[in-house]
Amino acid sequence: MDIQHFCHDQHPLVFNKFERRGSPCWACGKLVFGPSYSCIKCTGYYHHKSCAELPRELQHPLHPKHPLILFDESKFYEDEEYSKCKVCKEYREEYTYGCFRCNFNLHNKCAYLPLTLESEVHDHPLTRIWKFMKFTCDLCGKEGDLPFLCAQCNFCIHKTCASSYLRRVKAVRHNHPLHLTYSSLEVPQSDSPFCQLCVRKVDIDYGFYYCSSCDYVAHLDCSMDERNREDINLLELTDGESNELENEDLELDGSVDLATYIVKKINVGEDGIEILTEIKHFSHEHDLKLSDEVENNKKCDGCVRAIFPPFYRCAKCNFFLHKSCIELPRKKRHPLHQHLLTLLAKAPCWSKSFECDACDQLCNGFTYCCEECDFDLDVQCSLILESLSHKGHEHLLHLSTTSYAQNCSSCDYESFHLSTTSYAQNCSSCDSESFQDSERLQDSERFQVLRCITCEFALDFKCATLPLTTRYKQHEHPFTLSYAVEDDSGDYYCDICEEERDPKHWFYYCADCSYPAHPECILGKYPNIKFGGACTFDGHPHPLTIIEKTKDHPECHRCGEPCKEFFYQCAMCNFSFHINCF
Template structure:
């Protein structure tokens, strides 16, 4: 097909693509691009469904017969200069669609004279709709009325519904277009839509297994009858939960994860150099060539006494582990066995294992720990291995990558299920609020990823005994303090405790400001003739060699030359 000159991208023509562009969003409707599409090959972007790219620029619509409607792009409607908050709110009200009453960044048909707006999806309604979840055709009602949607359950909503007169159903227009089947990341089978509680298995209470909130089974939901898996309509439709799969090509009972799982198991991260046979006859790799390090690594069962950390998970090293005889590189045996690719219930794409960078310059915030919380918080910064999706700029540290969506934790008597909601929930361990937590269906207990992956034991500087993670107050004295910072502790929050010394402490005081960082090791850079050591913070805050600002933390130093440079200045 001929290239298309599109109004939203006048710089270059859009080229037709026959194949799917999974992982890309359509500029017109902001849905995943499956099937034929247009895109800009020069900018490697501006993706459009074929139908969205070929929309007419003008439209006569029965909802607004007085004037023609003109197509425009919500993303380019407003200037970038700062405006007063009241003016911004007023503009947002004006751009609401007359049908769905929502403001969305998608193509809209607009009448500037009357301030009438119509999303392209809301404006292209057929006289009747054959909804696959209902036996009768639905008819659009072109007047504003107050109704309760019989599919999503929202009560006394004002809008223009789809009606089924024989059944007395009133359904939101957007609900009428829910797909009959879809695939979510956290379940292996496709889910199908149902609005009949008779189809569900008997149960005392029903919870959506995506947000772990109660489901009203009198209304519509997504359901897997094989596994009794249930989800709210909006939870299943959410982009973070929904998987980019064309279900027209996926047959019933077919598990598209199976092929990937086999590939993952065969994708080892190392080559075996030497093997010995254990007492039980099993083969043990005693020397390996790991993809993350330039030297061979040897297996050892010896204890380490100088608080070394694993370069993979950035936790205290413990036997058995692999180590490098030439440099300070350590790897738990379990971390060496991590697969090169894997699936995780937090992301819709396969994740690839990335190593610790040779010059220690790659740091990241884990997408699970910092999820809609405090993405710039230093205690969440990591420089170990990560499971990464390059397309989405998504990273998981090793501990979070091993944590699945159903969790059994020593700190709680019931099982916990991963919950993603549009509102923040308070973590019972630390009190921080997150949109992503592990929730209990029995009681009001919740746990964020940061606390769910806290080490059960930890050493603290020169203290001779290990500290153990405690979940309840150590006594009923009514006075709760941290013996390190000497500040008050919340008795309901978890803490570390040395029983031998009756020594309680905040987790942040025991683990330090950068618990997910490994310091030390010498690295070579062009800015200095000697190898530089990565340190947390120097004494007396000397000036940075490049920017001259004081060096306070995350510093490379050459003690021989009194040379210092910020991590961010390299």
């Protein structure tokens, strides 16, 4: 059986009972397997049987004035905006029904959409209304122009909302399943509730996810984001299985040895308390001994912060660990990630360093890692969970994860990582906006800050983990993190770099000397990198030392450019490598 098709008027298309090669269909772009039409003299003109037999003319209720004519969209239009489908608002380079007099186009699949839809979010079948009419979706609260309607409930909804949302979801950051509801009567009416995932208000006149046991409210999109929810089918769970999920005991997961150290020696103090004086930690090859000596300009190999008593040290190496870092759990859950995280002494990558997925800073200390997702948290960021009480702000701060970049009120720096609201925000320590004009980013990106419900103050992880006190080189007094202008002179400068400071931004201050300084000038460009330590690599026979900067700027052995800062150096071979060149 042959047909003469408008797409190829030179030759007829021949019917094939079965197409085995999986060639792309000229009409819809999908691979053809099964009955098809093709040109036996020319290559490329393959069609599904159903696509080849589409009627050339269609009378559609969305455009009753004129008949719609089937044409090849990819050949006819150069302007994609001009040729977008009126239903899906997309340009797909496929067969389209169009009225050229009115610039009205419908993809062939959009023209034959089913009239009724069964949806998980509603108890009754929904009927498609084939008429352009402005309406407000009863689920998401946004406007649309092609509704699905339940006449029995007077319920209108977008097609995407009807097919995208689930009746129940399990959020990583909450123990109980969340139920879809669009009844404000289920929520206490005292105040407008906040989404527990993005820390922004929820309009309870429309749909949201809710846990009545905990009065836990979350936006639809925040709950459905794959990074915020556990990938389990809650509709198939019994109540008993759901309770098992809530009471999951991490100790039962035996994939990693949970012990981080072995006790070698114990002393008993005067009060009868046992003191671990010598241990063997999983992160180091030698035994570590307890010390209470003050060590200047030394950093902990776990959290990469200045060493302070009590801590453990290695008598053979420049290796130190705070007592608190010794006691870190080997495995933990964190609200920023859906999988269990494992404590590693070094990142499992070629450079032995990693970029923290919370604060975006380079670190070569301990990491809480999910190797499956290439996700890393440094020690300080791993300690911040759902909320934070910080001396720099009077109210409690709550973790907000969004698809919009946000600004830190402490440094005014744009946050470039995982988050769960849909608005740009400023960190109140630096007043940096996370993304100009609240521009929406790609779905793969997420950003996080700690937000205040009361006053819109926001703090990114970089500022939230700044040490409250620190020392600077040979300066005799400690510096304290400060949050307010130290005087009203109107002239604000950093006494280290002698450049101007923004008085709204956090800074370090020595009150004894009236000495203010930028955080970066005090802490350095890489505050979470411990320089001077030696690392062994598979690609080199000798240990390499991590160098911050030198006066002579040695030449990189690989690219020939000078190594000005942050590079590896081999003393035995007398050569240097940029980190990216190594």
